[in-house]
Amino acid sequence: MTHSDILIIGGGIAGMSAAFFLAKAGKSVTVLEREDQPGYHSTGRSAALYSETYGPKIIRKMSTASRDFFITPPDGFTDHPILTPRGIIMTAAPGEEAKLDEILTEGRANGANFVSLTPAELKEIIPVINTDLIASAAHETDAMDIDVHALHWGFIRQFKSLGGTLITKADVCAISKTDGTWQVTLGNGQTHSGDIIVNAAGAWVDDIATKAGVKPLGITPKRRTAVMVDLPSDVNAHGWPLVASLDESLYFKEDAGRLLVSPADTTPTEPHDVQPEELDIAITIDRLMTATSIEVRRPGESWAGLRSFFADGDPVSAFDPADGSFYWLAGQGGYGIQTAPAMGEYAASLICGGGIPVHMEKLGITEDALSATRPSLVTGK
Structure with a gap:
């Protein structure tokens, strides 16, 4: 022993x-x-x-x-930066404008760099986005990807x-x-x-x-799904921020020339080696096609992970x-x-x-x- x-x-x-x-x-x-x-x-x-x-x-x-550790980790911790530029755009549907403003106010008070976007300005950054469903948006320019x-x-x-x-x-x-x-x-x-x-x-x-x-x-494991989607040849997503709906029903980000898409699902499950469900994959694709002009004929690889929550x-x-x-x-x-x-x-x-x-x-x-x-x-x- x-x-x-x-x-x-x-x-x-x-x-x-x-x-x-x-x-x-x-x-x-x-x-x-x-x-x-x-x-x-x-x-x-x-x-x-x-x-x-x-x-x-x-x-x-x-x-x-955690910010200082990410920016300046201990000597020898890693050979390359843990954080790389990405940015995140949060989109608010009609009726969610006040909630988005609250997030902007708090974020700016904490030092985050936020740029408010009109639907038209959002369209300039993400040309495929369907702005008919969006009342306002905000771009957190200093959000980062984590390796x-x-x-x-x-x-x-x-x-x-x-x-x-x-x-x-x-x-x-x-x-x-x-x-x-x-x-x-x-x-x-x-x-x-x-x-x-x-x-x-x-x-x-x-x-x-x-x-x-x-x-x-009283832990509750919850399943979250992710699906890779090929982009049309005339869409260049390089440099796009991650785009997330304020109601957490969808997010997507560019990944090596493709899109990583998630319905941000939180389906209670038992602790196990969780795998994606066909229904969740279909929901993911449907939400992406509703939120954007992208047509998905065949989804790419998919996976699921466990996110565990207390009450x-x-x-x-x-x-x-x-x-x-x-x-x-x-x-x-x-x-x-x-x-x-x-x-x-x-x-x-x-x-x-x-x-x-x-x-x-x-x-x-x-x-x-x-x-x-x-x-x-x-x-x-």
Whole structure:
């Protein structure tokens, strides 16, 4: 049996970012990942975008808190920039203008560069867009694409260089606790022990909690679909920003001369190796053809990923209220990539007893917002 200060269950972006910061703080850390490779279910299937105006309030704050890391990662973290220019255009249907104005006001107050667009101005940027359905739009010019692979494997490499251990094909079968020490037994019979467990198992966090004798918090995995679409020969999408409807019913972005399209679906499902449904693919294509002049005769490759949510839509990063050695790091939904540096640093700081990092306190980030006991975690309100 090998012993570590901390056992992290889950080698996706949440688990590996926390692992890096914990190892940096001098803790001995072992990460247990059930798949052959880390990041298989959610991290590796993300079309990640960095925007400080995207997502719920706590997500927006955590995204801002991650900015410096993305721009200036540690030496040797990656060979090329994590962020590359993209931009995002949000489109508002009639009746949604006030909601868009609210987002613009908050974004500009936080330093985001927004340009308001009339439907005609939008058409100049995205010639295929159907402006009959759009009342107004806004272009966040400094939104960025995130190189998910570079970010995830940067955390992994740095974690290993600090002495951390990552074990793949580590399917957790049983968890017990004796004399204050956790024992985690894997499917191959190996047992690993640790003083603290960090539950970063994504869609499987409630299952891990149950095995540990901890009350589940009520995670709901949700399926999200993505489809690749070929563009007509007379359409050049190079340099287009990502285009997203304010009601989150569609987004698309150029990808190597094609379009990556998603209906932004959030269909509740069981935790598993999720695959795209034919109906969702058809809905994706229909929405794209309604929103644009693009005719899709045959969709390209498609895939689906899991985005996991608690009842109120916000993540949890906190010790369990009934067990101060079991830490929840889950429920990031579709925002786990863009908040990973801050979420990892935050979790490591709390686990090590350091409280909220100062630069996050200045942004108004509180433990209550990410606690495992907040009332909205149950009510969703």
